[in-house]
Amino acid sequence: MAEIGIGILGGGYMGKAHAVAMSAVGAVFNTKLRPRLEMICASTPQNAERYRAAFGFARATDDWRILVDDPAVEAIVIATPQNMHRDIAEAAFARGKAVFCEKPLGASLADSRAMVAAAEQSKQPNMVGFNYIRTPASQYARQLIADGEIGDVTWFRGEHTEDFYADPKTPASWRTAGEANGTMGDLAPHMINGAMALLGPIDRLIAEVETVHDARPGGAVTNDDHGQMMCRFAGGAMGQMYFSRIATGRKMGYAYEISGTRGSIRFDQEDQNALWLYRMDGPEASRGFTKILTGPSHPDYEPFCQGPGHGTGYQDQIIIEARDFLRAIETGQDVWPTFHDGMEVNRVIAAAMASSRDKSWKHVSEF
Amino acid sequence: MAEIGIGILGGGYMGKAHAVAMSAVGAVFNTKLRPRLEMICASTPQNAERYRAAFGFARATDDWRILVDDPAVEAIVIATPQNMHRDIAEAAFARGKAVFCEKPLGASLADSRAMVAAAEQSKQPNMVGFNYIRTPASQYARQLIADGEIGDVTWFRGEHTEDFYADPKTPASWRTAGEANGTMGDLAPHMINGAMALLGPIDRLIAEVETVHDARPGGAVTNDDHGQMMCRFAGGAMGQMYFSRIATGRKMGYAYEISGTRGSIRFDQEDQNALWLYRMDGPEASRGFTKILTGPSHPDYEPFCQGPGHGTGYQDQIIIEARDFLRAIETGQDVWPTFHDGMEVNRVIAAAMASSRDKSWKHVSEF
Amino acid sequence: MAEIGIGILGGGYMGKAHAVAMSAVGAVFNTKLRPRLEMICASTPQNAERYRAAFGFARATDDWRILVDDPAVEAIVIATPQNMHRDIAEAAFARGKAVFCEKPLGASLADSRAMVAAAEQSKQPNMVGFNYIRTPASQYARQLIADGEIGDVTWFRGEHTEDFYADPKTPASWRTAGEANGTMGDLAPHMINGAMALLGPIDRLIAEVETVHDARPGGAVTNDDHGQMMCRFAGGAMGQMYFSRIATGRKMGYAYEISGTRGSIRFDQEDQNALWLYRMDGPEASRGFTKILTGPSHPDYEPFCQGPGHGTGYQDQIIIEARDFLRAIETGQDVWPTFHDGMEVNRVIAAAMASSRDKSWKHVSEF
Amino acid sequence: MAEIGIGILGGGYMGKAHAVAMSAVGAVFNTKLRPRLEMICASTPQNAERYRAAFGFARATDDWRILVDDPAVEAIVIATPQNMHRDIAEAAFARGKAVFCEKPLGASLADSRAMVAAAEQSKQPNMVGFNYIRTPASQYARQLIADGEIGDVTWFRGEHTEDFYADPKTPASWRTAGEANGTMGDLAPHMINGAMALLGPIDRLIAEVETVHDARPGGAVTNDDHGQMMCRFAGGAMGQMYFSRIATGRKMGYAYEISGTRGSIRFDQEDQNALWLYRMDGPEASRGFTKILTGPSHPDYEPFCQGPGHGTGYQDQIIIEARDFLRAIETGQDVWPTFHDGMEVNRVIAAAMASSRDKSWKHVSEF
Ligand SMILES: NC(=O)C1=CN([C@@H]2O[C@H](COP(=O)(O)OP(=O)(O)OC[C@H]3O[C@@H](n4cnc5c(N)ncnc54)[C@H](O)[C@@H]3O)[C@@H](O)[C@H]2O)C=CC1
Ligand SMILES: NC(=O)C1=CN([C@@H]2O[C@H](COP(=O)(O)OP(=O)(O)OC[C@H]3O[C@@H](n4cnc5c(N)ncnc54)[C@H](O)[C@@H]3O)[C@@H](O)[C@H]2O)C=CC1
Ligand SMILES: NC(=O)C1=CN([C@@H]2O[C@H](COP(=O)(O)OP(=O)(O)OC[C@H]3O[C@@H](n4cnc5c(N)ncnc54)[C@H](O)[C@@H]3O)[C@@H](O)[C@H]2O)C=CC1
Ligand SMILES: NC(=O)C1=CN([C@@H]2O[C@H](COP(=O)(O)OP(=O)(O)OC[C@H]3O[C@@H](n4cnc5c(N)ncnc54)[C@H](O)[C@@H]3O)[C@@H](O)[C@H]2O)C=CC1
Structure with a gap:
């Protein structure tokens, strides 16, 4: 050691x-x-x-x-x-x-x-x-899709929504100025990265961003409060995303729904230890979304607890990241997501900001 | 009588x-x-x-x-x-x-x-x-918004998703040919009407429709399987909608989420007797979405049952419609939604189909 | 006709x-x-x-x-x-x-x-x-158990809880006097009947009933507000039940959980169109409770609606009863539940009241 | 330091x-x-x-x-x-x-x-x-009850249910022999302690324990698979508890429901970051159970994360225990729960085992 x-x-x-x-x-x-x-x-x-x-x-x-x-x-x-x-x-x-x-x-x-x-x-x-995207549930979702368990993906919906700026009386801070610190800069990267991890690259998109509360105690707000996006993945799926720091009531709304030709997946970070999976098989009468609680049979769970359903939390995600970083150092092999993956997220965001400005579809490849 | x-x-x-x-x-x-x-x-x-x-x-x-x-x-x-x-x-x-x-x-x-x-x-x-939109829950949602209980609406997300054509082996029928019978013609009207009932008119939109399974036993499919839309309401809110008949696992996905400056509402027809309401008031520690079960204190519930939480179903919505129709006849007064309201829905759909064709934002007023 | x-x-x-x-x-x-x-x-x-x-x-x-x-x-x-x-x-x-x-x-x-x-x-x-017990979901639960889908039942938990008398200021009525009108007389029969429909006869039990609010505007309360029971079914399963008209927040708490050696079932009437089923099969990683929405593949659903997940309500249960009654008249054959079944419920309640009085286990066969 | x-x-x-x-x-x-x-x-x-x-x-x-x-x-x-x-x-x-x-x-x-x-x-x-009982949610539940937020408690239901021995083919281990290692010895202590933390001491009880699968690969099973209990708290509330290691489908079923004269609380460890609170106030139409996501405004949450709804997990509970233990050492003051509190749990279990043996109500004070 x-x-x-x-x-x-x-x-x-x-x-x-x-x-x-x-x-x-x-x-x-x-x-x-x-x-x-x-x-x-x-x-x-x-x-x-x-x-x-x-x-x-x-x-x-x-x-x-x-x-x-x-x-x-x-x-x-x-x-x-x-x-x-x-x-x-x-x-x-x-x-x-x-x-x-x-x-x-x-x-x-x-x-x-x-x-x-x-x-x-x-x-x-x-x-x-x-x-x-490091929770056992989201890692498992990635596996399921990669293994073809839900067939070809036809539709994706993702959001990263919180409400820490929902109240216009919440004061300005470093987060309320500068494009990189607005909702598209600060929150959207998580879900855009997640979407690409789950479905692959985004081909084109159209987006719209907005500042709802343009003044707060302590200063003007010069970046976006929320933004919406519609896109097409390179793999063919259509999709929608939404990002917000003013989504009243949402505390950790990193959530997605994915429909495929043979099944579907639903996830909401506010209940991060559950993944919902529907499979188009078995008798119709017993079909439905299965609420799978994460446990030792899911990625990166067991080191935290031997009992299924006992649950991991926010801090555990950061511990998983630390393990990955140490592994990259130890082995000299890249561990996902690298800076290159982070840059790909920035490309999507750049395309979205341009789209919002001139109100037209953008190919990510142009950025 | x-x-x-x-x-x-x-x-x-x-x-x-x-x-x-x-x-x-x-x-x-x-x-x-x-x-x-x-x-x-x-x-x-x-x-x-x-x-x-x-x-x-x-x-x-x-x-x-x-x-x-x-x-x-x-x-x-x-x-x-x-x-x-x-x-x-x-x-x-x-x-x-x-x-x-x-x-x-x-x-x-x-x-x-x-x-x-x-x-x-x-x-x-x-x-x-x-x-x-006639369920006690959705009628109550309309009231809440009209009464300003969630403040100014900033964001709307709506969907009408089912999966009766998710399986490509499901045969063709009158629903798989003719623009009026595709997902935009058949399912979207419910949610577009709902969106306008809850938030008011839609000013502009951009949409995309698609046929995923273009052949089925019994014939070619000549209309859309699903469609997505991004819009701006005349009242200022941004929004997204999604319509699908191939949303694997969704049986009655008439669902919406509405964020306002003072609260939020969430609803899913698959649990039609519950409305989720968040209010930005009271101590932070006790805030959250309240799952309100419909009962005699909500619109058009009591005639079906004196007990709250006992629930109404699909057939009851049609009974409520029948009551409204009889009332319109009896009183000679228009009862919402009239043909004019139905036509307004068709305008939005026409705009969406045009937008999907030429891939640009459309003002509904142009249709 | x-x-x-x-x-x-x-x-x-x-x-x-x-x-x-x-x-x-x-x-x-x-x-x-x-x-x-x-x-x-x-x-x-x-x-x-x-x-x-x-x-x-x-x-x-x-x-x-x-x-x-x-x-x-x-x-x-x-x-x-x-x-x-x-x-x-x-x-x-x-x-x-x-x-x-x-x-x-x-x-x-x-x-x-x-x-x-x-x-x-x-x-x-x-x-x-x-x-x-006539909802499509509960009828389906009965089928699943009868077909052995969850194996041998080891445990049952049932409740019938409402809160229409939770507030001590709610006035007295015919329901607040007379043993037959208290919670054990008025609400318990539903769940006791349900338990027997799902698992078969109850062999022995121990119970406790109580009047929490003994005076209300308009008079003294002379019957029970809530009651709890522990029992053993003839088939071997252990179980617990609870009945209450003062269960603050519960509107239609007819709910049960059933564990078997190969699966489990959960149901709550407040979401009457969903049945939760767990099966001990398939890979551990994809196991979980499946939320099955009722539809045409479940008993007595299709006559109300051709679309799954569209939902039935309280009034529809009474329509199902009417159909059964007409069928019994038309065919001259008994249709469950007959008066005899109703009387069996009264025996269990009589045993429970006796048990509550002398605080000991009672065999239902003695009543 | x-x-x-x-x-x-x-x-x-x-x-x-x-x-x-x-x-x-x-x-x-x-x-x-x-x-x-x-x-x-x-x-x-x-x-x-x-x-x-x-x-x-x-x-x-x-x-x-x-x-x-x-x-x-x-x-x-x-x-x-x-x-x-x-x-x-x-x-x-x-x-x-x-x-x-x-x-x-x-x-x-x-x-x-x-x-x-x-x-x-x-x-x-x-x-x-x-x-x-150390999760932010359960600590908050204790506060709410202590502060009288739900009025006088009338009813408690608790369970600690898991399914690690649901499958009879799971081999014997140290957990399948010895009274202290059965379900009453191993799992029940958590919920009995929880019940007393939330409601105070238990006055009397009646219980029943059972071994469902008495042989497993590797040996006979000589302790209990599940146990049920009915009790009366010293504070007056009635209650039921259930403990099981064969509750098929339950992974971390540490769950409770508490009804009071002015409100109710519901909690399930499988979604450990949510507490459900009902209050009998405000207009009837907007009442319901509020799903409160834990956050910095709840006990012992903020040290793990500044963002509400981001969630804590199993390991974090043990970190909270470590903090308490260090504090007890540092200050020389007892920090709950001490050995004395642990012993009080054993008394309740001793009473339950005796009750199961002779099938009668037991006062905990006799043990
Ligand atoms: N992955 C996730 O879940 C989250 C990621 N972030 C990201 O983490 C980064 C930090 O954000 P927070 O921790 O929320 O910010 P913060 O405001 O809580 O902390 C910023 C820290 O940077 C230090 N700092 C600022 N200027 C400095 C300077 N010139 N020299 C040295 N230190 C300086 C401050 O002293 C402070 O300790 C950001 O890039 C943010 O986007 C933030 C929150 C959540
Ligand atoms: N509000 C809602 O929830 C729903 C509304 N609809 C709408 O209801 C309408 C009917 O749809 P469904 O009942 O699903 O169709 P369906 O195929 O089940 O029934 C159509 C009926 O129209 C009759 N019909 C067809 N051609 C006819 C003709 N030339 N002359 C006389 N009768 C003729 C058929 O005999 C049949 O009884 C459509 O406009 C559809 O969009 C359909 C399903 C749900
Ligand atoms: N299955 C279920 O979900 C429910 C069943 N019930 C049962 O239904 C029965 C009736 O209860 P509710 O409808 O709630 O009572 P209610 O108080 O609403 O109605 C009772 C009806 O009986 C009539 N009535 C009373 N005394 C009469 C007399 N001497 N002669 C003629 N009519 C008389 C009254 O005029 C009234 O119309 C009870 O046995 C009750 O346990 C009640 C509610 C729900
Ligand atoms: N609070 C909670 O959530 C849980 C508490 N527990 C409790 O923790 C305790 C340990 O249980 P587990 O960790 O599940 O058991 P385990 O079987 O996983 O570990 C037991 C440990 O004790 C050691 N050990 C056994 N005999 C020993 C001896 N004679 N000398 C030295 N070391 C010895 C073993 O080497 C092993 O490392 C038990 O009292 C159990 O009830 C267990 C699981 C969860």
Whole structure:
């Protein structure tokens, strides 16, 4: 068993989640590589020190370059806002370090392309933080489709809906300015990535985005509150997606429905331990959607619990990501989703934003 | 209490439903006008006689003109395939009779326009059979929105999905040929009408329709299996709709989700006695979607049962329609939805078909 | 096709439901015998006349003996409070008339025994109004168990819970006095009958009943608000039941769960068109409870609607009962559940009340 | 921040869960005391070494006395089968060490009593592993009841049902022999503890236990497969419970329903992030059960995720237990549930087993 020095950039929502994941992943997955929490970086020395102490890192800094440069830091996790992703990643690759970057990959398609180039040039392990598709249920959904269990897919509906900005009195923040931080930049990537993981590439689309509440305490809102999209997958299926941070009542509405010629699948992250599967077989009278509770017979469940139906949660998704990142480092093999996969998501979003501007269908290949 | 002579055209799926409804409506709603089952018409004398005996009509015919001409028939219900709706309705109005017509109103927008003109000229009661929006739950949803209980609506998602043609081995029938009989002609009208009942008119849309299984035992399929649509309501909300007869696993997927600035509503006809309501009030910790079971405190429930949660079913919707039709006749006042409302649905569908053809946004006002 | 003259006693909650059912049953089920609404009886001449006009009866009376004696009344439906069931039934049988009696059969076990004796002596058709077990879903559940689809049943849990007396400010009525009108007398019969229909006879039990709110506006409450029971079926399964009229939030909580050695079934009347079935077969990863929506492939569904998932409701159960009653009259064959079945339910309740009094297990055979 | 040396006994299902929890708890909850994984014990040297390496302990042993005696081990977690709990706990208390013991506390009531005595004499922190009641949802349920939000509780129904022994071909193991390892010994403690946490002490009960499959590959089954219970709480509520390891289809059926005079609560661990709450207030038309998704406004949720509805899982419950255990050590204050609480559960089970034997009601106070 070998150790690897980890540096995390950001100690907020996701920085903490990754710190916990790095603490737990070894015991959960019996990984060959074991993380050593080397350094954490935040925007002020005080915050950095607070996070260090809380999460159990050896050292802290408020300068991301110090972290990236530190020789004891062998692999980094980027959990700062999107506009910093590119610079950090490029610097880390330049120093030959493995990089795990939170979604969205770059703050723009151009940033993402540059990041992919940097990753490829460095030949270092690189991954993007699409955690929702890592649940045992969604991994199982991918398997079912890949195995042809629902036949040819004819229809897809996906959404990523939350309501943290539903109330117009919720103050402005970094999330309410900058295209990369709006709903299309911040939430849509999860479901677009999920859609492509489940069905394959998107060929063309038409989209519409909108800012519903354009002023909030603390400032104007300059990015989108919600966006809708209609698309055609390269594999032939039609589909619709919806993304919103103002979907009143929805807390974790990462949800999809997939119809195929021989079956269908339904999933809602708000009940993340259940996958609904319909098969067009057996006597008509006993057909229906089966509510499958995840358990040891599903991907990446057993390490968390030997009992089926006992359930995994949000934090466990991040632990699964950590296992994948360590595996990529250990084996030197790419583990999905790489920066390239993250960039493909940005292409779809770029196409959607262009479509919303000029109100016409767009081929993703043009972006 | 007065009687009124009823003639029904068609004795199939819907002909029977209306015959039962006319038998039961008086006792259920204590209507002033009481239906007398005067004559039924089907495509052959044998079928017509069989339906007569089964449903309890006085007389039968295989010639719709005989029924329409008969002086004892004072009001008619059209439950024949869509391509016959116009001729029958025009003849009936010309004879000064009240007409209830199954959805879709006409087989085309032109037919529907002609039917509205005939209805207006005759000044006779006229209604269209959009039954799903008549459930106590959906009527209550309309009330909630109209009363501002969920604030300004920002988003609508609707679907009408079934799977009776999901299996490519299901034979061709009158439903698999003719634009009016495809999914857009046959199923979409219910949800488009529902969407407009809940949110008001649709301003513009973009749509895409498709035939997935183009050959079936018994013939080629010449109309659409499913269709998707993205739209903007005149009131400002964005929305998406989906219509399918090949939605594997969906049996009665008339379903909608509506987000507003102060609350949200969710409904699925497969559990037609429940409406889900979220309100952005009270302490955060106790917020969530409330599953409201319909009961005597909701519209048109109590006549069916004094106990809440005891539930109404499909046939009860048709009884509610019958009550409305009798009321329109008795009072001489229009009862929603009239032929005009049915025609408005056809306009939206015409816009959608045009949009699908030339792949661009369409304003409904242009149709 | 022949007619039969129907007399209904009571025009309240259930009197109306039966009147509507008798109006609709012919058209729904294409019955050979067709009901003619001959006479209705209520407690005052005014009410009787009001019901007559509303429901479409030929004549009205406030004296049940007049109805029972009337030669044009060939079959009667008893929908008056329980304490009148016995006298009316005995008089009707004495005059050679078929009798459908609302649940519970008699106001006491002694009454029920006398009613069974009268029925047998008269050789007239006799049925009891256990409507909930008539839904397509519960009929299908019975089939599944009878066919061994879930193996040997090891466990049963049933409840009949409502909350119409949950609020202590709800006034007293005929339901709050008299043992036959309490929860054990009024609600428990439905589920006890259901349990026996699904699993067979109950061998022994222990029960406890209680009055929670002993005073209400308008009077003291002298019967039970809720009751719980633990039992052993003759077939070997263990089980628990619960009955309540104060189960806050429950509107139509006729619900059961049945575990067998090869599968399980779950049902809740609040979603009466769904039956949940688990089978211990196929790969572990795809097992789960299947939510089966009722449709034409299930018992007694198709006459109400050709489309699966479109749903039946409370009133439809009463129409199914009417069909059964007409069939019993027409064929001269007993149709389940007869008075004898109703009496068996009263035996279980008598055992439960005795058990509650002396706090010990009781064999039903002793009652 | 101080460290504390942890020793875990057992490296199976629960041993691993506690090892992971001890790795993660510091970062999740920012605890003052930080666990140092000092030693792990299993039944063979090979297993012990395997667990050591996998979970990241410093040392391993196959002799629990070595672990308990080790001076660097300051607090221990007992995750071995029930029959070892007492000896280990007594030895640890004798050496002045804090003890966390998996449920059930002792293998018998006598064992549990001895363990409580040892704990009290030692004045060391002592806790029992009732993890299910630690979910944010169930903690919130406890708060709601304690705050009177559902009024006076009138009725409780609880179950702990799984199906890991539903198939008679599943081989015998340590769980199929010995009263402490049957369903009443192994599963019932969770729900009995939960019931008492939610409603307070149980006054009297009547129960029945049964072995359904008395032979399995590998040996006879000498303990119970399922058990049912009817009870009365000291606070006045009636209730029923059911426990089963053969409840076909149930994977994690820790579920309860609680009716009160002003509201009701429903919960099912298979959807552990949702609590259903009904309140008897507001207009009748908008009442219903609200599905509350847990989030930062509920107990012990936010440390796992800032987003509501994102969900916690099984492993997170064990992390919450670890936090509580560390807090008890750090503060020297008892944290619920202590050994005394665990012993109270054993009393109820002892009463239930006695009741099953002589088939009569038992007062828990007699045990
Ligand atoms: N996968 C998922 O489920 C989620 C992903 N994210 C992504 O994670 C990233 C971080 O988002 P959150 O954790 O929500 O943000 P946050 O606002 O909670 O935390 C941001 C962190 O970045 C640090 N930071 C900001 N500027 C810095 C600078 N110049 N130098 C050093 N540190 C700096 C802050 O100190 C803070 O610790 C974003 O890219 C976001 O899109 C966010 C939430 C959920
Ligand atoms: N509101 C709803 O839920 C539904 C509405 N519909 C609508 O109801 C109408 C009828 O559809 P279904 O009942 O499903 O069709 P169906 O095929 O079951 O019955 C059609 C009936 O029309 C009669 N008919 C056909 N050609 C005729 C002719 N030339 N002369 C006299 N009678 C003729 C047939 O004998 C048959 O009785 C359609 O407009 C359809 O769109 C259909 C199903 C559900
Ligand atoms: N199967 C089911 O789902 C239900 C069955 N029931 C049963 O139906 C029966 C009637 O109950 P509800 O309809 O709820 O009662 P209700 O109070 O609504 O109606 C009772 C009817 O009996 C009539 N009546 C009372 N005393 C009379 C007398 N001396 N002479 C003539 N008529 C008299 C009243 O005028 C009234 O029309 C009861 O046995 C009850 O247990 C009641 C509700 C539901
Ligand atoms: N709270 C919960 O959700 C659960 C609690 N439990 C409880 O946890 C305890 C352990 O159960 P599991 O982990 O399921 O058992 P297991 O069979 O998976 O593991 C038992 C462990 O004890 C060790 N062991 C057995 N005999 C030993 C000996 N003489 N000396 C040293 N080590 C020995 C074994 O090596 C093994 O590592 C039991 O008390 C059980 O009731 C079990 C499962 C779930």
